[in-house]
Amino acid sequence: xxxxxxxxxxxxxxxxxxxxxxxxxxxxxxxxxxxxxxxxxxxxxxxxxxxxxxxxxxxxxxxxxxxxxxxxxxxxxxxxxxxxxxxxxxxxxxxxxxxxxxxxxxxxxxxxxxxxxxxxxxxxxxxxxxxxxxxxxxxxxxxxxxxxxxxxxxxxxxxxxxxxxxxxxxxxxxxxxxxxxxxxxxxxxxxxxxxxxxxxxxxxxxxxxxxxxxxxxxxxxxxxxxxxxxxxxxxxxxxxxxxxxxxxxxxxxxxxxxxxxxxxxxxxxxxxxxxxxxxxxxxxxxxxxxxxxxxxxxxxxxxxx
Amino acid sequence: xxxxxxxxxxxxxxxxxxxxxxxxxxxxxxxxxxxxxxxxxxxxxxxxxxxxxxxxxxxxxxxxxxxxxxxxxxxxxxxxxxxxxxxxxxxxxxxxxxxxxxxxxxxxxxxxxxxxxxxxxxxxxxxxxxxxxxxxxxxxxxxxxxxxxxxxxxxxxxxxxxxxxxxxxxxxxxxxxxxxxxxxxxxxxxxxxxxxxxxxxxxxxxxxxxxxxxxxxxxxxxxxxxxxxxxxxxxxxxxxxxxxxxxxxxxxxxxxxxxxxxxxxxxxxxxxxxxxxxxxxxxxxxxxxxxx
Ligand code: SF4
Ligand code: SF4
Numbered sequence: 001x002x003x004x005x006x007x008x009x010x011x012x013x014x015x016x017x018x019x020x021x022x023x024x025x026x027x028x029x030x031x032x033x034x035x036x037x038x039x040x041x042x043x044x045x046x047x048x049x050x051x052x053x054x055x056x057x058x059x060x061x062x063x064x065x066x067x068x069x070x071x072x073x074x075x076x077x078x079x080x081x082x083x084x085x086x087x088x089x090x091x092x093x094x095x096x097x098x099x100x101x102x103x104x105x106x107x108x109x110x111x112x113x114x115x116x117x118x119x120x121x122x123x124x125x126x127x128x129x130x131x132x133x134x135x136x137x138x139x140x141x142x143x144x145x146x147x148x149x150x151x152x153x154x155x156x157x158x159x160x161x162x163x164x165x166x167x168x169x170x171x172x173x174x175x176x177x178x179x180x181x182x183x184x185x186x187x188x189x190x191x192x193x194x195x196x197x198x199x200x201x202x203x204x205x206x207x208x209x210x211x212x213x214x215x216x217x218x219x220x221x222x223x224x225x226x227x228x229x230x231x232x233x234x235x236x237x238x239x240x241x242x243x244x245x246x247x248x249x250x251x252x253x254x255x256x257x258x259x260x261x262x263x264x265x266x267x268x269x270x271x272x273x274x275x276x277x278x279x280x281x282x283x284x285x286x287x288x289x290x291x292x293x294x295x296x297x298x299x300x301x302x303x304x305x
Numbered sequence: 306x307x308x309x310x311x312x313x314x315x316x317x318x319x320x321x322x323x324x325x326x327x328x329x330x331x332x333x334x335x336x337x338x339x340x341x342x343x344x345x346x347x348x349x350x351x352x353x354x355x356x357x358x359x360x361x362x363x364x365x366x367x368x369x370x371x372x373x374x375x376x377x378x379x380x381x382x383x384x385x386x387x388x389x390x391x392x393x394x395x396x397x398x399x400x401x402x403x404x405x406x407x408x409x410x411x412x413x414x415x416x417x418x419x420x421x422x423x424x425x426x427x428x429x430x431x432x433x434x435x436x437x438x439x440x441x442x443x444x445x446x447x448x449x450x451x452x453x454x455x456x457x458x459x460x461x462x463x464x465x466x467x468x469x470x471x472x473x474x475x476x477x478x479x480x481x482x483x484x485x486x487x488x489x490x491x492x493x494x495x496x497x498x499x500x501x502x503x504x505x506x507x508x509x510x511x512x513x514x515x516x517x518x519x520x521x522x523x524x525x526x527x528x529x530x531x532x533x534x535x536x537x538x539x540x541x542x543x544x545x546x547x548x549x550x551x552x553x554x555x556x557x558x559x560x561x562x563x564x565x566x567x568x569x570x571x572x573x574x575x576x577x578x579x580x581x582x583x584x585x586x587x588x589x590x591x592x593x594x595x596x597x
Contacts (some may be wrong), residue, residue: 043508
């Protein structure tokens with residue numbers, strides 16, 4: 001079984017549109033949307049959900065007013081400034097301590113040091129994950145509650161579920177829409193993957209982001225490929241990105257021209273390879289063929305190209 | 306907000322549900338038009354995983370300050386392998402395997418549970434650099450950016466907070482927030498005077514906008530929307546904003562010259578001055594709606 005993760009140094013590079021196209025071209029694959037912070041793949045693949053489960057990203061501390069003796073131990077040990085001395089009065093004291101939920105990281109230090117066991121520490125539901133059927137195969141996706149913590153853990157849940165699904169259905173390819181950036185969700189998206197496809201744009205920030213995300217991928221020792229989207233917006237920078245890729249030993253497996261057909265396909269709820277009348281779709285097909293070849297080291301997984 | 310004598314009079318965060326919508330474009334161009342109007346401005350790039358504003362403002366960096374976070378350090382000679390530290394860590398950042406303690410820095414939040422709990426004092430609190438704050442000046446304003454070290458996944462929110470804490474006195478501070486709606490974005494947007502959400506008129510844009518709106522509502526900060534590449538899609542974003550009573554602050558048209566200026570790292574208001582009134586208008590609308 002092979003797992004391909006599509007990532008980008010920043011959002012909006014066309015990562016999701018490409019994953020949807022790959023799903024259409026791969027024929028048989030399990031899909032996973034690990035961009036849990038801004039999951040968009042479902043907007044193209046129109047999933048029918050048959051399983052959903054809530055997700056708890058961690059715990060949150062809360063101080064019980066009547067138990068608090070205002071000794072300030074919790075405030076002294078909290079390194080996140082989450083304990084405030086502005087809680088409501090109890091029957092015995094005028095002011096108690098309170099946990100500010102936005103600042104609380106859920107580490108539980110206060111809980112362990114409270115002499116009166118006044119702090120409850122319970123899991124909070126921060127999201128949900130789903131298993132669905134799409135026209136291009138099964139898909140695991142998720143939704144993180146706004147402001148929700150621990151997207152990295154949710155990403156891991158999504159990938160684990162996708163793997164189980166692939167094993168059950170004896171499917172030998174998992175296509176993952178990874179998280180953008182270089183933070184915890186993207187680390188969770190790529191660890192242990194077989195291959196990463198980095199999608200970038202020919203802008204100065206795109207070049208910069210590619211170098212940063214590549215450093216991360218190398219840090220985890222995962223083979224990487226590169227695709228330059230909208231390469232004709234600035235051919236000079238496209239060249240520089242290609243040169244940088246060569247220096248870093250990353251193969252450029254495709255370039256895609258700027259085309260508003262991506263947006264029109266999105267408005268129609270289809271991937272670009274399913275959208276009639278776009279010559280750009282051929283670039284995407286060639287890209288997939290090249291990626292599939294690299295993935296299979298010569299023995300490409302089912303390739304309906 | 307804290308003491309106005311040393312803090313910005315108004316803090317505006319520019320955010321978006323996801324990346325690539327033009328958030329940085331809006332932030333840098335707003336800073337430039339505000340400075341041109343004679344305001345004392347600070348621009349803070351809090352997109353600490355991918356700070357890009359510097360590409361456009363080309364600030365002279367005058368000062369670099371490392372950001373250190375407390376991390377556990379093991380003295381193996383004192384460790385008896387009791388495993389209490391591993392048991393207490395909520396983030397699985399420390400493991401005790403066959404009596405040997407292993408620390409995974411990337412997962413560590415630096416909360417201190419492990420070294421506070423360790424009965425042998427084998428763990429101590431050691432500050433370690435997880436990123437930097439750089440500051441300097443550009444285009445008539447002060448520029449500050451934070452940058453998290455690669456692989457330091459848990460360090461983004463503290464670095465965002467450190468950048469915000471380094472904002473000094475000024476009339477206006479513009480924060481280029483991290484994309485998304487999780488911890489780092491919340492750290493950048495929380496307790497500001499206004500949030501300017503940048504989106505695109507596409508299904509992806511609308512979907513991500515709705516999530517960003519829910520987040521900002523939870524933080525209870527007034528907000529408005531800038532629609533970028535306003536003519537590439539349909540009017541679902543406008544209808545949503547009307548239904549939700551969220552003001553539209555301005556619409557940036559889809560224009561190849563803007564895309565090319567962006568790709569070269571040029572400021573729109575300088576490369577294409579005909580768009581300066583658009584950004585001035587957005588700024589004026591923000592100033593009217595913001596809380597100081
Ligand atoms: S440690 Fe416990 S009793 Fe003391 S102030 Fe905190 S919550 Fe209250
Ligand atoms: S400091 Fe906190 S997060 Fe880091 S290893 Fe110790 S218990 Fe875990």
